Amino acid sequence: MSGHDVAIVGGGSAGLLLGCLLAQRALDVVVLERRAAPAGGSRAIGIHPPGLRALDRAGVGGRVRDESIAIREGLALAPGIDLGTVRFDRSPIRALPQHRTEAMLRERLAALAPDALRLGAEVVGASEAGGAVALAVAEGAAVEARCVVAADGVHGPMRGMLGIGSTAVPGEAHHAMADGPDATGRADAAMLHLHPEGIVESFPLPGGARRWVARLEGPGAGMDAQALRATIAARLGAAPPLADDAPVSAFVARQRLADRFACGRVALMGDAAHEVSPIGGQGMSLGWLDALALEAAIAEVLATGRTAPLAAYARARRASARRAMRRASWNMAMGAPASEARFAARIAVVRALAAPPARRLLAASFTMRGL
Structure with a gap:
């Protein structure tokens, strides 16, 4: 079993950004992505000003500005x-296909921590004991970490493994x-x-x-x-x-909110925590704001051994997700x-x-x- 400071389950936009932020702190981070190759296709394009600031923190904001187009x-x-x-x-909104932003984040993570991203690593079980979380990986060695982040998307299995429900x-x-x-x-x-x-x-x-x-x-x-x-x-x-x-x-x-954003030493972020209507295009940037808040919370947990910072993260980010959902619901109603x-x-x-x-x-x- 390999041990790490932090294991992130899910290598999408939110998980990659958090991986970069934690690697910049010189923490031992691993990102476990079940897909064997990066996702492509037509997905999110909107990068809102707070999201761009998060990308700046991760060291890719300049590249995003160069390649994106400004919606003024x-x-x-x-x-x-x-x-x-x-x-x-x-504060213009930037437009850039999600696969390009994720490619930049993967390159940045590889520069910071060359072996951090593991493709084809499907997590099939999670258990917490003795101040650490053990993750069972299909067709691979188990992974242990002092903190774990579920960033495996709307349909990812981590919520179910943790016994966390969600409300539509x-x-x-x-x-x-x-x-x-x-x-x-x-x-x-x-x-x-x-x-x-x-x-x-x-x-x-x-x-x-x-x-x-x-x-x-x-x-x-x-x-x-x-x-x-x-x-x-x-x-x-x-x-x-x-x-x-x-x-x-x-x-x-459609919209769905996880009943909890944290459970012991495991935190939820991005689409695993909140499915926000893409009308308005704020879901991806909302996940990056989760990453900024979670970076600080995880650093405090690792420094003190206390899990209270994850509980505080969960309360604050769940409240933000609810506000985003109310705005998205209004947008959906106006377009019906x-x-x-x-x-x-x-x-x-x-x-x-x-x-x-x-x-x-x-x-x-x-x-x-x-x-």
């Missing part, structure tokens, strides 16, 4: 109406998305097109690309680019330039299909929020202040 304003639109603009000049927030929403060339002429703007049949959102990407996301009435599994293009065209009056063979990703926006009367009321609300002084509060919400 959000435009709210409805059929034939310009509802308002919210600007993020002082009522409501879910179906969406489909695809990337294509940006023909909007607004390479620094996110666009939110409200429509009675459901919202259409678009976000700039590096390299002159744009991501299109449409709210659907039902599951979007099996939808191709032509069908998504037609759906968007029916609401916007013009089709986005999506190629016929552009990959389409269907997803369900609506009757004519309800849609008219929604337009009035958005117009009011996009005007001073409420506009400042809206910008603060979108840029994750207070989380």
